[in-house]
Amino acid sequence: MLKAFRITAILEGISYLALFGVTMPLKYWAEIPEPNKWVGYAHGFLFIAFILLAIGVCYTKKWGFKRLAIFGIASLLPFATFYVEEKYLR
Structure with missing residues (x-):
């Protein structure tokens, strides 16, 4: 489960x-909205998975x-999941 959490964090x-x-x-x-969707x-899926795995x-x-x-x-701050993966999940 920890490995899945690390991958999801990244x-x-x-x-x-x-x-x-x-x-x-x-x-x-x-004015190209499709990639944003x-x-x-x-x-959204990865955010929910990150929280559930946490x-x-x-x-x-x-x-x-x-x-x-x-x-x-x-999970709410840019770059913070990379920090969490490095500091807490290795």
């Missing part, structure tokens, strides 16, 4: 950056609520 971070760094400018500046779907891993590893809160906050 993919969620990439999807976050792709959504706000690539597809949002395409949608609003170039699909990357948004992927990011809960599962914290439960199985008996990590406290503080670490779960760190994972939750990291």
Whole structure:
């Protein structure tokens, strides 16, 4: 489960950056909305998977609520899931 969480953390971070760094400018500046729709779907799925896996891993590893809160906050900040994967999941 930890390996799946690590992979999901990396993919969620990439999807976050792709959504706000690539597809949002395409949608609003170039008026090309289609990529934003699909990357948004992927990011939403990965965000939910990240949160569910964070809960599962914290439960199985008996990590406290503080670490779960760190994972939750990291899911909302750009680049933070990469930090979490490097610092807490290796």
